[in-house]
Amino acid sequence: MNLIDPETSKHDDAARAGWMYYVGGMTQDQIATELGVSRQRAQRLVSRAMAEGLIHVRLEHKIGSCLAAEAALKRRFGLTEARVAPYLGAGVDPARATAAIAAELLESYLARPDPLVIGFGTGRSLAAMVAELAAAPYERHKVVSLIGNIAPDGSASFYDVILRLADKLHVPHYPMPVPVLSETAEERALFYALGPVKAVVDLARNADVVFCGVGQMGGDAPLYKDGFVTRDQLAEMQARGATGELVGCVFDAGGVYLDTPLTARLGGVRIEPARSGPVIGIAAGTSKVPAIRAAIAGRLINGLVTDEATAEALLAG
Amino acid sequence: MNLIDPETSKHDDAARAGWMYYVGGMTQDQIATELGVSRQRAQRLVSRAMAEGLIHVRLEHKIGSCLAAEAALKRRFGLTEARVAPYLGAGVDPARATAAIAAELLESYLARPDPLVIGFGTGRSLAAMVAELAAAPYERHKVVSLIGNIAPDGSASFYDVILRLADKLHVPHYPMPVPVLSETAEERALFYALGPVKAVVDLARNADVVFCGVGQMGGDAPLYKDGFVTRDQLAEMQARGATGELVGCVFDAGGVYLDTPLTARLGGVRIEPARSGPVIGIAAGTSKVPAIRAAIAGRLINGLVTDEATAEALLAG
DNA sequence: GCATTGGATGGGCAAATGCTCATACCCTTG
DNA sequence: CAAGGGTATGAGCATTTGCCCATCCAATGC
Incomplete structure (x- = not known):
């Protein structure tokens, strides 16, 4: 007893x-x-x-129109991977649908026999994806965070994608032990000089597969909503052509990274253009269409998980 | 269009x-x-x-008492693998619950990096398990049937576990091209002399993992219900101590195979005692308790997937 | 010792769901 | 071309579900 x-x-x-x-x-x-x-x-x-997510529901049938959209996205944008989550009702956040589909895609990588190093960004999309994952042991792989996990206010609650992931999958995990946003460029440099940090950065740079959210830069920009930039800073970035953002790094409509007030203080590994291996962007909602287009144009991502409506909008343009 | x-x-x-x-x-x-x-x-x-099984529901949390039962089964019976499906209401067939849990276990083998040859029996349990499986490609593994797939009346509908499996998992599959039950021992021998049959038999004998149903030999014996033996033959087997059955091969309470009228005509590969590698018996319902005990006693199986009530009955004895 | 607060509990009711049945439709067959 | 069989459809209704609210219980603070 x-x-x-x-x-x-x-x-x-x-x-x-x-x-x-x-x-x-x-x-x-x-x-x-x-x-x-x-x-x-x-x-x-x-x-x-x-x-509480104790019950997981999966759709075991690809709906024709989604299949078609996936094929069209691959062809049209030269993507190596495309998944389209079926439309999920008018009042429902498309991120819900997308998270489940993204989890399926991640599981398909996890099922591969060869050991992979998988890099992850942060954000709501990623957190939702992890919540949808089925727990199972995959000791052969490694997961690494592309973004610092020390929050400005010390709270780590929003940055624990990697921890939850490691907990579910029993994989060795490498959070990036640097502040998401250092006070100064000098502070950031200090962190990067540390041996353990270097090792994680190296791992992240060489990750075989990357999953990350795609952030839009409209008024509803995650960077602004999560308090990383002020309204004024956002407005300035927008004026300079900011169109989207990947792990905090802002790019213009051509997918070329911009130099922002954040750049020098941002802790993490930027996703370089034409990176080898799959770089899967997870992006739900039509407000992300310009950001998605830009990320693809700049060859920052080569894979996409999105919802049906967003896929249609991408294909319509 | x-x-x-x-x-x-x-x-x-x-x-x-x-x-x-x-x-x-x-x-x-x-x-x-x-x-x-x-x-x-x-x-x-x-x-x-x-x-139609387009929607799959999974339980993402092991209930404490089931976990405890699994541990107890492993310890008590020296099993390498034990899974207990939570009780599923009074009026509900426990096979439903067990199928979902068995599918999870199979998926855990499929997730392994090294290529496996997995052998399968037939029957309702197996068919239900396959229905619960999530479709995903696993080209590295092979699936082989332990039992002939040519039905007496030509209908193959009940023996297509391997085909459905291969369809879902995109694995190379090897049905056993012999009659489930040949007319005579001679006919059976003719089939076994064929080269392609030999190859499949070899594969089945050397399968790394085996999943099979455990049949009880009471009045509700699957062998009788599916028309492989007559009521008289069943009664005779029972009189001789028949307690359970694995891929059609009948054994007594000690798990020792009996010589039955079927033996010489049965097409397939018998599961030998103390076989190396996991041999997972899938057995739902308390009527199978004696058969399960016998199969374990004879070291025919070393893994078990069952429902909570049956697990309790096994542990109570 | 007593008041307060936060969460659990069950009554009750409106909404949602599942099911049966009579009917309409379509496709096949004579 | 008509008859027939099988299937899909929507109306109506009994059951089931979700949720609000008043109440209760226990733990905490005063």
């Missing part, structure tokens, strides 16, 4: 209820009776199982 | 509706509006998506 962690037992109940509901097809009433709880509690358990 | 296969387009609609419902969390009303169909049709599409 060991002590039962109340948190674990809660998850257990939720998982069991979710399992009975989604796999067993039982009604919540039956589940309630079976587990000896009230109907309401069963309902709460089921919805918690879903909300 | 190419012709649209009506079957594909039906699946497309169902997949899309299922995706919107299960991934997008939309109501069927919203989906109906979005797709421009009636609510009833949306409902039918959603339920078809589920019924």
Whole structure:
């Protein structure tokens, strides 16, 4: 008899209820009776199982129009990899759909027999993708972060893509132990001079595959929303032609990196043009269309995971 | 403009509706509006998506008591692999639960980097497992059938585990081109003398991993229900101590193979005792408890996928 | 010791869902 | 061309589900 962690037992109940509901097809009433709880509690358990990601749902059939869009994207933009998530209703964030499809794509790389070093950016797309991943051991691969994991305010909660990933996949992981944004260029240089940092930077530079979010530079730019740049700085960048952003590095409509106030202080590894190996951009929502076009034009990315509407918009232009 | 296969387009609609419902969390009303169909049709599409296996649901959390049962099974019976599917409601066939868990286990073997030859039996358990598998390419492995795929009446519908598997996984596949049950021992010998048959038999004998169903020998014996033996033959086998069956080969309570009327005519590769490499038995339902015990006792299997109730019954004895 | 706060609980109700049935449609066959 | 069989459709209804809210319980602070 060991002590039962109340948190674990809660998850257990939720998982069991979710399992009975989604796999067993039982009604919540039956589940309630079976587990000896009230109907309401069963309902709460089921919805918690879903909300906490204990239940994963996958679509096991490529919809014709998405297949067509994938083929068209590959041909039209010379991509090596393209995945299109089916449209997911009017009120639903397309990132939800895209995350599930991105997770599938990542799993297809993980399934490869040869050991890979996989580089990851940060951001909502990546975090959502990791949440959708199925946990399984893949000791042969390595995952490395392309971006510093020391947050300005010390909070690491948004930058733990690599940690969650490593936790799920049991892969050796290499977070980049530098500030996302150093105070000064000098501080940044100090970090980069450290041996362990160099090693991670090297690994990141030579990653076999890269997954990263594609940031737009409109008023809703992630860089601005997450507080990396002020409104004024954003406006200035926009005036200078800023169109998109990859792991914090801003580029213009041609996919050429701009020199911004951030550049010298940004901790991480920039994704160089025409990088060898797959560089998969994850980009949901039509507001990212210009950024996606630019990233492709500059040969910064050669793979794309997006939603149906965005794919159509890309192909329409 | 190419012709649209009506079957594909039906699946497309169902997949899309299922995706919107299960991934997008939309109501069927919203989906109906979005797709421009009636609510009833949306409902039918959603339920078809589920019924046809277009939507896969996985549980991403091991329930404590199942984990404990797995550990206990391994320890108690010296198994190298044990998976326990959570209990799935009173009225629900435990095979449903077990199939999903078995698919997960198979996927964990498929994820391994080194090329494997994986042998498969037949039967409902195996067919259900394959239905639950996620499609993905795994060219490095090979799958081979342990049992003949030529049915007595010519119908191959029940023996196409390997074909479906190969279809989903894009693996080279080797069905065993012999009758499940030859008319006479001589006919069987003729088949086995053929070069291509020999090659497949060799592959099957040397498979790195084996997945097979465990058949019980009670009144509900699969061998009898599927028409391989008559009621009288079954009774005779039972009288001689028949307790279980693996790919058609019947064994007693000690897991020692019996000589039955079938033995000399059965097409396939028998699973020998103390075979090297994992031999995973898939067995759902408490009626299989004696057969499972026997198979373990005779060292015919060294891995087990079962449901929670059966695991408990095994451990209780 | 008592008040407060935060979370869990179950009643109740409106919305969503699943199902049955009568009907319409289409494709085949005589 | 008509009949027939099988299938898809939408109306209507019983069941199931999601959610709000009043209430309760326990832990914490005063």
